[in-house]
Amino acid sequence: MSARNLAIALAFLALVTLPFWMPGIYYINVGSQILFYAIFALGLNVLVGYAGLVSLGHAGLFGVAAYATGYMLQLGYGHTEAILVALVIGVASMALYAVLSLRSTGIGFIMITLALGEILWGLAYRWISLTGGDNGINVPTRPAPFGYSLTVPTTFYYVTLIIFVASVVLSAVFVNSPFGASLMGTRDQPRRMNALGYHVWMIRFYACLFSGLLTALSGILFVYYTQFISPQTLSLTSSAEVLLMVISGGPGTLLGPIVGAGLVVVVKNVVSGFIERWNFLLGAIFVAIVILMPEGLVPGTARLWRLAFRKRAKPVKTETPS
Amino acid sequence: MARKFTRRKFMAGTAMGVAAATFKFPAPAIAQAAPFKLGLLTVKTGPLAQGGIQMEQGVVTYLKEKSYTFAGRKVEFISADTGGSPAGTKTKAQELVEREKVDAILGPLAAFELLAITDYIKEQKTPMLSLAGAEDMTQRRPNPYFLRPSATSAQAMHPMADFAAKELKLKKVITISEDFAFGHEQMGGFQQTFEEAGGRIVNKIWPPLVTPDYTPFVAQIADCDGVCQGFAGSNPLRFLKTYAAAGLKFPVVTGETGGDDALLRSFGDEALGMYSCCPYTLDYANDSNKRFVAAMQKDYGIDPGFYAAGLYVAAAVVDAGLQKNNGKSDDKEAFVKALRSVDLKDTPRGQIKFDHFGNVVGDFFIRRVEKVNGKLVNKTLKTYNNVSQFWTYDEKKFLAAPVYSRNYPPLKT
Numbered sequence: 019m020s021a022r023n024l025a026i027a028l029a030f031l032a033l034v035t036l037p038f039w040m041p042g043i044y045y046i047n048v049g050s051q052i053l054f055y056a057i058f059a060l061g062l063n064v065l066v067g068y069a070g071l072v073s074l075g076h077a078g079l080f081g082v083a084a085y086a087t088g089y090m091l092q093l094g095y096g097h098t099e100a101i102l103v104a105l106v107i108g109v110a111s112m113a114l115y116a117v118l119s120l121r122s123t124g125i126g127f128i129m130i131t132l133a134l135g136e137i138l139w140g141l142a143y144r145w146i147s148l149t150g151g152d153n154g155i156n157v158p159t160r161p162a163p164f165g166y167s168l169t170v171p172t173t174f175y176y177v178t179l180i181i182f183v184a185s186v187v188l189s190a191v192f193v194n195s196p197f198g199a200s201l202m203g204t205r206d207q208p209r210r211m212n213a214l215g216y217h218v219w220m221i222r223f224y225a226c227l228f229s230g231l232l233t234a235l236s237g238i239l240f241v242y243y244t245q246f247i248s249p250q251t252l253s254l255t256s257s258a259e260v261l262l263m264v265i266s267g268g269p270g271t272l273l274g275p276i277v278g279a280g281l282v283v284v285v286k287n288v289v290s291g292f293i294e295r296w297n298f299l300l301g302a303i304f305v306a307i308v309i310l311m312p313e314g315l316v317p318g319t320a321r322l323w324r325l326a327f328r329k330r331a332k333p334v335k336t337e338t339p340s
Numbered sequence: 341m342a343r344k345f346t347r348r349k350f351m352a353g354t355a356m357g358v359a360a361a362t363f364k365f366p367a368p369a370i371a372q373a374a375p376f377k378l379g380l381l382t383v384k385t386g387p388l389a390q391g392g393i394q395m396e397q398g399v400v401t402y403l404k405e406k407s408y409t410f411a412g413r414k415v416e417f418i419s420a421d422t423g424g425s426p427a428g429t430k431t432k433a434q435e436l437v438e439r440e441k442v443d444a445i446l447g448p449l450a451a452f453e454l455l456a457i458t459d460y461i462k463e464q465k466t467p468m469l470s471l472a473g474a475e476d477m478t479q480r481r482p483n484p485y486f487l488r489p490s491a492t493s494a495q496a497m498h499p500m501a502d503f504a505a506k507e508l509k510l511k512k513v514i515t516i517s518e519d520f521a522f523g524h525e526q527m528g529g530f531q532q533t534f535e536e537a538g539g540r541i542v543n544k545i546w547p548p549l550v551t552p553d554y555t556p557f558v559a560q561i562a563d564c565d566g567v568c569q570g571f572a573g574s575n576p577l578r579f580l581k582t583y584a585a586a587g588l589k590f591p592v593v594t595g596e597t598g599g600d601d602a603l604l605r606s607f608g609d610e611a612l613g614m615y616s617c618c619p620y621t622l623d624y625a626n627d628s629n630k631r632f633v634a635a636m637q638k639d640y641g642i643d644p645g646f647y648a649a650g651l652y653v654a655a656a657v658v659d660a661g662l663q664k665n666n667g668k669s670d671d672k673e674a675f676v677k678a679l680r681s682v683d684l685k686d687t688p689r690g691q692i693k694f695d696h697f698g699n700v701v702g703d704f705f706i707r708r709v710e711k712v713n714g715k716l717v718n719k720t721l722k723t724y725n726n727v728s729q730f731w732t733y734d735e736k737k738f739l740a741a742p743v744y745s746r747n748y749p750p751l752k753t
Contacts, residue, residue, distance in 0.1 A: 042438055042439055043434075043438040044434055044435055044438035044439035045439075047431075047434055047438070048431075051431070143548070144519075144548070146519075146746070151519065151520055151521075152451075152452050152519075152520035152521065152549065153451065153452055153455060153474075153520065153521045154426060154452055154455060154456065156455065156456075156459065158459060240427075244426065244427050244430045244456065245430075245459060245460070246426050246427075246430065246455070246456040246457075247426075248426045248452050248456070250424075250425040250426060250427070251425075251426075251427060286428075287431050287432075287435070290421060291420060291435055294384060294421065297385060
């Protein structure tokens with residue numbers, strides 16, 4: 019596994035020094051976007067990868083946190099209050115989501131989260147006195163913690179990076195804890211877990227809350243990044259996009275969603291400047307991933323790596339998640 | 341691809357610039373060699389794509405006509421697809437400003453895209469010329485780097501209401517439009533002028549932007565003698581089909597998006613007799629319009645509408661502004677000042693100039709849909725000259741009132 023650690027160390031180093039070797043502000047901003055979308059994908063991955071619960075309504079939660087921030091600022095509150103309230107509202111909405119949707123799993127769960135996401139989208143779109151409807155809410159300023167104004171792209175990038183690293187560490191702790199093990203247990207053998215005395219529903223509920231926390235964090239970063247929020251952000255397309263990040267990168271791995279977020283953001287924002295039919299390209303990439311690496315980019319690459327370099331060694335126990 | 345071509349040209353231009361700098365040519369020579377970078381924010385994917393693609397065609401038509409040269413400077417044109425989402429617009433605006441370092445931006449298309457980037461544009465001091473409606477961009481929340489060479493949402497509706505009350509003698513009108521700012525502002529402008537001229541708005545109906553079936557909304561139209569619709573995109577087509585299918589015969593009046601010339605080929609006989617007011621009309625008889633229409637028909641095989649003409653004119657304004665500023669665009673403040681002082685006599689929509697908010701003052705045309713040789717055409721009936729965004733109102737009083745909205749002016753009961 020040293021190759022893996024080396025790769026992670028190199029990637030981390032690259033991220034920390036990114037503003038120094040990137041050719042311009044534009045690319046630093048793309049970097050910030052990749053990072054907060056990666057947090058979003060990590061949040062969804064807690065459910066999709068570790069709990070086996072596929073949610074198609076996460077953009078709704080993402081948007082709720084963003085709207086809460088925007089609305090609080092519009093009411094005249096400071097950034098600290100706005101962020102705290104947005105986090106609370108984001109997690110509370112997730113709790114509500116969970117109470118309603120955890121009544122079922124599998125397709126039922128997908129459909130309920132889809133419906134909830136659409137309800138939130140509808141509210142954002144039609145509750146005009148609160149959300150401004152299609153005109154959205156403008157966020158005129160970015161906060162300036164400890165005197166560092168986030169208006170500067172590089173500062174914004176580093177703050178996003180700090181929150182990103184914290185999220186990754188938090189996710190790693192979460193997954194490797196006994197609680198994480200029990201969550202994966204509910205994914206693979208819910209009835210046996212139940213027989214062993216675990217409260218399956220409660221475990222899933224806590225996992226949902228953690229997912230909601232990461233989603234709300236990324237939603238707040240998003241609204242400060244674009245300084246604008248409108249109903250499109252909550253649409254089904256956005257939910258599908260983040261789900262694609264998780265699935266293409268590798269659900270049930272920590273690195274997968276991050277790589278997936280990078281892939282989607284780069285194709286959507288950078289490659290689209292060169293290729294007009296970037297939607298098609300993104301689709302083609304996903305088809306290729308599904309055919310060549312159905313388990314996702316990160317586990318798939320690891321498998322190919324093992325095939326190439328460890329052929330004559332003892333067969334390694336693969337621990338690819340289902 | 342055209343893009344690759346221009347990129348290579350840009351590289352060549354930069355190389356020349358660098359060479360010129362190295363060999364210590366006089367300073368003006370460098371300014372001459374540097375290409376002028378013109379960015380376009382448009383929508384090429386998704387439901388708004390039809391108008392967005394016409395926008396790009398309009399710009400390219402103008403650039404071709406001028407052989408990609410403004411005021412002696414080569415023009416490098418960079419088009420970016422926002423996907424019709426505010427977040428996408430922000431990213432693409434950053435791409436144009438921070439990566440491509442454009443000298444001016446044309447677009448975006450929709451009001452919500454514009455609102456998402458207005459603060460950013462102000463910060464970056466990049467001149468932007470858009471055809472999005474959002475009234476307050478040139479009224480209560482002006483942006484010094486913004487110009488609107490097309491029209492505000494209500495600018496065409498004031499004359500339309502005047503015409504409807506005075507010439508069509510309508511008394512009781514029902515308005516129906518999409519439930520977002522562009523619709524609210526159009527209908528607000530119509531109501532204000534129409535009621536001042538003695539008419540009355542008896543009901544306002546607001547279907548959402550994405551409405552699969554207009555039947556329940558059309559069913560509410562009754563007890564009136566005219567209908568004012570403010571739909572955009574392809575919605576006017578679906579609305580009028582439902583309207584005609586319901587057997588309704590009240591005259592319909594509309595603005596630039598509801599009666600756009602580019603829509604006529606998709607309309608059927610249900611559109612006959614519809615009145616519209618638009619800052620551009622296909623049958624405008626001057627040389628510059630004939631040239632523009634011929635070029636659009638030759639290159640793309642379509643009749644241009646409001647979107648293509650709007651961007652053609654916007655490109656002409658950039659050209660004229662650059663000439664006024666002696667080909668210099670480095671000092672953004674001087675450049676935007678030159679752009680705003682542009683006074684063009686000969687554009688496809690006639691003479692235009694700008695007020696001190698950067699909004700256009702120009703002619704507006706009242707047209708009626710008729711059938712000529714089996715083809716639907718908008719026939720111009722009347723031209724209102726030199727219409728400003730304030731119509732005949734006093735600017736101070738107008739700005740002191742709230743912006744037109746869903747509930748302003750209120751419905752009189």
